[in-house]
Amino acid sequence: MLDHLNLFSSSHRGSQLRAPRKDAAKALTFLLIFILTATVAHAADPLPSWNDGPAKQSIITFVEKVTKPGSPDFVPVPERIATFDNDGTLWCEKPLPVQLFFVIDRVKELAPQHHEWKTTEPFASLLKGDMKSAMAGGELALMELITATHTGNTTEEFEQIVKNWIATAKHPKTGKLYTDMVYQPMLEVLTYLRANGFKTFVVSGGGIEFMRPWMEKAYGIPPEQVIGSTVKLKYELRDGKPVLVRLPELNFSDDKDGKVISINRHIGRRPIASFGNSDGDLQMLQYTGAGSGARFCLYVHHDDAPREYSYDRTDSLARLDKGLDEAAAKGWTVVSMKNDWKTEFPSERK
Amino acid sequence: MLDHLNLFSSSHRGSQLRAPRKDAAKALTFLLIFILTATVAHAADPLPSWNDGPAKQSIITFVEKVTKPGSPDFVPVPERIATFDNDGTLWCEKPLPVQLFFVIDRVKELAPQHHEWKTTEPFASLLKGDMKSAMAGGELALMELITATHTGNTTEEFEQIVKNWIATAKHPKTGKLYTDMVYQPMLEVLTYLRANGFKTFVVSGGGIEFMRPWMEKAYGIPPEQVIGSTVKLKYELRDGKPVLVRLPELNFSDDKDGKVISINRHIGRRPIASFGNSDGDLQMLQYTGAGSGARFCLYVHHDDAPREYSYDRTDSLARLDKGLDEAAAKGWTVVSMKNDWKTEFPSERK
Numbered sequence: 246m247l248d249h250l251n252l253f254s255s256s257h258r259g260s261q262l263r264a265p266r267k268d269a270a271k272a273l274t275f276l277l278i279f280i281l282t283a284t285v286a287h288a289a290d291p292l293p294s295w296n297d298g299p300a301k302q303s304i305i306t307f308v309e310k311v312t313k314p315g316s317p318d319f320v321p322v323p324e325r326i327a328t329f330d331n332d333g334t335l336w337c338e339k340p341l342p343v344q345l346f347f348v349i350d351r352v353k354e355l356a357p358q359h360h361e362w363k364t365t366e367p368f369a370s371l372l373k374g375d376m377k378s379a380m381a382g383g384e385l386a387l388m389e390l391i392t393a394t395h396t397g398n399t400t401e402e403f404e405q406i407v408k409n410w411i412a413t414a415k416h417p418k419t420g421k422l423y424t425d426m427v428y429q430p431m432l433e434v435l436t437y438l439r440a441n442g443f444k445t446f447v448v449s450g451g452g453i454e455f456m457r458p459w460m461e462k463a464y465g466i467p468p469e470q471v472i473g474s475t476v477k478l479k480y481e482l483r484d485g486k487p488v489l490v491r492l493p494e495l496n497f498s499d500d501k502d503g504k505v506i507s508i509n510r511h512i513g514r515r516p517i518a519s520f521g522n523s524d525g526d527l528q529m530l531q532y533t534g535a536g537s538g539a540r541f542c543l544y545v546h547h548d549d550a551p552r553e554y555s556y557d558r559t560d561s562l563a564r565l566d567k568g569l570d571e572a573a574a575k576g577w578t579v580v581s582m583k584n585d586w587k588t589e590f591p592s593e594r595k
Numbered sequence: 596m597l598d599h600l601n602l603f604s605s606s607h608r609g610s611q612l613r614a615p616r617k618d619a620a621k622a623l624t625f626l627l628i629f630i631l632t633a634t635v636a637h638a639a640d641p642l643p644s645w646n647d648g649p650a651k652q653s654i655i656t657f658v659e660k661v662t663k664p665g666s667p668d669f670v671p672v673p674e675r676i677a678t679f680d681n682d683g684t685l686w687c688e689k690p691l692p693v694q695l696f697f698v699i700d701r702v703k704e705l706a707p708q709h710h711e712w713k714t715t716e717p718f719a720s721l722l723k724g725d726m727k728s729a730m731a732g733g734e735l736a737l738m739e740l741i742t743a744t745h746t747g748n749t750t751e752e753f754e755q756i757v758k759n760w761i762a763t764a765k766h767p768k769t770g771k772l773y774t775d776m777v778y779q780p781m782l783e784v785l786t787y788l789r790a791n792g793f794k795t796f797v798v799s800g801g802g803i804e805f806m807r808p809w810m811e812k813a814y815g816i817p818p819e820q821v822i823g824s825t826v827k828l829k830y831e832l833r834d835g836k837p838v839l840v841r842l843p844e845l846n847f848s849d850d851k852d853g854k855v856i857s858i859n860r861h862i863g864r865r866p867i868a869s870f871g872n873s874d875g876d877l878q879m880l881q882y883t884g885a886g887s888g889a890r891f892c893l894y895v896h897h898d899d900a901p902r903e904y905s906y907d908r909t910d911s912l913a914r915l916d917k918g919l920d921e922a923a924a925k926g927w928t929v930v931s932m933k934n935d936w937k938t939e940f941p942s943e944r945k
Contacts, residue, residue: 323817453863467673467864469861469863471863478860480855505837506839510803513804513818531837535837
């Protein structure tokens with residue numbers, strides 16, 4: 246493959262020199278190719294799905310200053326922790342959070358074993374397709390649905406259920422797999438941060454065991470860096486084999502204040518960068534922003550009804566109200582999906 | 596950008612060739628040194644503080660088979676998870692677990708602000724140096740001591756308290772810093788596993804925030820890979836700055852069954868190797884050993900009174916009884932500290 250380099254030895258005489266000199270030439274070529282590739286990679290746009298503008302620039306400026314040795318803002322690699330909300334920040338959460346579609350499909354699947362659901366709320370309404378009535382019972386109704394669809398099995402059984410569902414379930418509007426409804430620009434941010442020594446974590450209100458089975462493939466985030474809401478677990482020996490049984494009781498709600506608490510419990514270090522899209526992420530961003538040294542907080546603002554959805558201050562499930570005010574007051578980056586993102590989903594990439 | 600590569604062309608003669616050839620020679624030298632170093636590193640004994648024997652060999656055999664591409668036991672890097680108990684597995688836990696010495700010192704330090712402790716148990720006995728009477732109240736007394744010494748402050752305040760203490764407190768028998776009472780052979784296992792693509796986690800009954808401030812330096816394990824017992828936390832804004840306050844209530848006891856549950860919560864993957872020293876680690880080892888594919892379970896057996904301590908089936912705080920039986924039945928590695936370890940603490944290294 247590098248034969249033309251043999252010519253390098255042309256000025257030398259004496260055959261015994263040729264072999265080592267050939268090796269030397271090859272070694273040099275490898276080094277040059279390596280340096281060249283590294284240089285080109287560095288020069289290439291790390292965020293190609295972002296339009297040029299202050300949002301994109303703010304990300305790059307932050308990463309460059311915390312990674313530049315000798316910079317007053319330099320942060321050692323082990324402290325480069327970045328946390329990401331999931332629903333609405335890394336993937337689409339409309340018309341309903343994806344995990345709710347999972348609940349709906351699970352209720353339908355389990356209904357034949359639960360004839361009583363035909364006449365019991367919230368199941369009856371849900372089975373008739375009337376989500377509004379099903380959710381009229383508020384959080385209590387939601388917990389009932391989650392308990393019925395998420396617990397009673399072992400962690401391994403539940404993992405398989407999620408894997409089967411996520412491989413086939415489709416978004417009601419686009420007909421795409423939910424894992425194809427992840428935001429391409431945010432995937433680029435994840436990759437860019439990791440290429441610069443960051444550890445990327447998901448910190449989501451979603452169920453931790455609903456997310457882990459697919460996030461490694463979708464986001465490059467391994468299970469140990471996925472943090473979410475949890476149910477109580479029980480250790481049991483079944484036929485001499487240890488299993489963990491998922492109990493019908495909430496253990497921890499990983500939302501709002503909970504996100505800061507779970508960051509402390511799981512990570513034990515304050516993130517230097519956090520990304521969210523709703524008031525449920527506000528405490529995480531506050532906590533991140535309040536640390537000493539360079540800090541980066543970003544809100545994804547859903548203002549792009551033509552390409553995705555548009556919602557903020559008055560949304561019932563993913564309100565972004567206080568967060569918008571605090572972002573303005575503190576100079577956090579607010580991403581306009583409409584203006585800052587060239588493409589939204591991976592399939593749109595040219 | 597590639598102009599200088601023209602110099603490789605055979606049509607060039609004379610002086611302009613010399614510089615690149617020197618570079619080529621240098622590049623080759625670097626490569627050779629690199630290859631040589633890598634080869635020597637590979638050939639060197641990864642566990643020099645271990646005596647040759649079945650325990651040492653079992654570790655090496657396991658690591659080699661799970662890391663050898665094409666081997667039927669090969670495990671991809673992301674799944675190479677290893678979990679370690681701390682007290683008695685990575686550092687000395689006698690005459691008392693180190694965190695109890697921290698409790699004692701904290702009670703003494705805080706006593707001037709708590710005159711009532713002079714006449715209230717378990718504080719009164721502890722202040723008189725009578726640990727046996729202080730602990731007569733069992734778990735309740737212990738929780739009272741932990742609450743009084745570990746909570747009421749913010750996570751950052753507590754971190755600083757631990758850092759100050761661990762930097763100066765000395766082991767009552769050896770006069771060494773506790774962080775010098777870590778087991779050299781186990782440090783080598785940690786390093787050896789990490790050099791082979793493993794992620795190493797601590798899974799300890801100790802307080803998570805008591806361990807994190809010093810484990811990165813002592814073991815090379817970052818906070819996000821330290822799992823332990825936790826207290827409840829409360830998010831508060833103080834002078835507009837978010838803090839987490841440590842509440843006087845246990846959140847999670849990371850012992851026995853708890854270790855398996857916390858492994859699921861924090862890591863989300865079953866370890867392929869686990870290391871412990873007591874029945875409190877049994878469930879973790881059972882869970883690890885019950886996975887499919889190659890698995891490795893190891894008990895450190897404290898049978899070396901002359902150099903450290905000797906205890907097992909009848910110890911009140913760190914009993915190793917069921918574990919010894921199960922290890923024998925399942926063929927787990929049982930390390931005789933007396934026979935398998937050349938040296939025990941880093942300071943003994945020649």
